Amino acid sequence: MAELCKNYATQSMYEAGKSSSRVPKIKPRNNNGGIIIRFQYQGKQYTLSPGGRHDDKLAIANAERVASQIKTDILAGYFDYTLEKYQPRVKQADNVVSINQQIVFNLKDLWEQYKVAKQARLAETTKKSIWRDVDRMLGKLMANDLLPENACLLVGRLLGFYSASTLERLLIEIEACSNWAFENHLTHTHIWRRLRKQLPERPKSERSKKAYSRKEVDYIIQAFGGDWYCNLNSAFKDSYYADFIEFLYLTGCRPEDAIALTWDCVKDNVIVFDKAYSKGILKSTKNNKARLFPITPQIRQLLDRRAIYVSTLLNKLVFPSQKGNRINLKDFTQRYTKRIIENLVSEGKVKQYLPTYNLRNTSITHYLRQGVDIATVAALMETSEEMINQHYWSPDEDIINNNVQLPEI
Missing domain, CATH: 1.10.443.10 (Intergrase catalytic core)
Structure with missing residues (x-):
């Protein structure tokens, strides 16, 4: 591993010694209201979210600082290929459950982190019944169904397993998870925020x-x-x-x-x-x-x-x-x-x-x-x-x- 890192450093320094045009163009971009830094270096695509919203001046300033740091590290031969060095560092209170702060694009991963964060605040009945049902629901889906780009297809897939009334109850939890993820900068947008609006209209029942x-x-x-x-x-x-x-x-x-x-x-x-x-x-x-x-x-x-x-x-x-x-x-x-x-x-x-x-x-x-x-x-x-x-x-x-x-x- 040490030899590999040395090779990476040597290679980066070699690149740095060449024309500065070889350093990729790195700057914050608008990603559906959020901030994203995306660039290509040595034939590989890198994506990083420094957190915050694109209309927030402080967030943009922080993102530009991160972009500048990446450029400097590439020129100096210290670029961190894992991007861990450039991830936002959020200090939490001692009584807050620690969660993974990296960007998560998979709904199931988000759901697991949401449960960890909320486990001390919700009733046991919710955790034992509703959460269990959501776990089962997500377990019925394919990996591609859980990606943000397929969010618009999610309800259609789930209606193959559940009635609209049952699904509505489960989607309330998914929407809460989506809102929480956005507020904690784990997603750039409210990707799964309005899933229930995709459900077919049901006739009002006087049964109750x-x-x-x-x-x-x-x-x-x-x-x-x-x-x-x-x-x-x-x-x-x-x-x-x-x-x-x-x-x-x-x-x-x-x-x-x-x-x-x-x-x-x-x-x-x-x-x-x-x-x-x-x-x-x-x-x-x-x-x-x-x-x-x-x-x-x-x-x-x-x-x-x-x-x-x-x-x-x-x-x-x-x-x-x-x-x-x-x-x-x-x-x-x-x-x-x-x-x-x-x-x-x-x-x-x-x-x-x-x-x-x-x-x-x-x-x-x-x-x-x-x-x-x-x-x-x-x-x-x-x-x-x-x-x-x-x-x-x-x-x-x-x-x-x-x-x-x-x-x-």
Whole structure:
């Protein structure tokens, strides 16, 4: 290696002794708003970004200094062929995770550096689920798909693997990564900033606002409790979860809050929802604060009944799975809610299948129709009146379909 460096130096000094015309033309250039130094020397192309934007006078002055340094080193025979000597040096605070400051043109490389930089600031659920899904998404792509010049083709490639709705969720993370990379001078432009705009337009869905009628709720609870559609030979009966389904309806709580509920949070007159279990992680509630829900006679009767079947030690779950663990909501919805309600739909007892979460819509809608004012419902459900109107309050389809006559006013 020493001999090789000596040869390089000797060769450079030889070149320096010749006409200065042999020194390449080196100066900063505009690269989509950023700054780039590109030149050819001894038959090889070199590219370097000194950082900053082309419209920033200080950044341009620094880039010209770097270009001048390269010229001087070539003339003196000290040119660094790796360009490491001319890379920007950024001093970081002691508490900042160190990352590779070299220019990165590959989306996967950028994503890995983004995760390192953000790992201490994001929730465990994001890292465990969303990041994992993005990792899988990038793993489906070819190396050329990850290059900046093919960014305009990226969404088209990914739509071959994902639906538009699923892809939109993943691209939010990629766009955040792109913005971070630009702000830290790892890319010259916001290359992957607006990928979601390339997604096909989707029709607006009212699915999230839909709710069951009171009669449909009765059928659903009865179907669970009576094992209407349960295999007689199954060791896991549907009836085990009847209380869980009814509790979701009576309280309107988010399913992840009910899954995490322990007996120490069941007081004399109220239930304290102070934690949630989502995607394999126990965490605080969605809004990071506890909420109280009054125990009505119906809820008290349910809790007393529940206490007969499960341990009521303070730290024990009120609604454990049949194996004694926390319920996996996705698995529960597929194995129980979907199967049971689709059977009810086929028999004409329920109009349509709705996910487990829609029991929250149903509860909020029914309390409002029973005359509880929206401000009170919003406070009890730990949400806002605006969110209720946008996402939870389901219109009365019987009235909309002219099946019920409006009263005179």
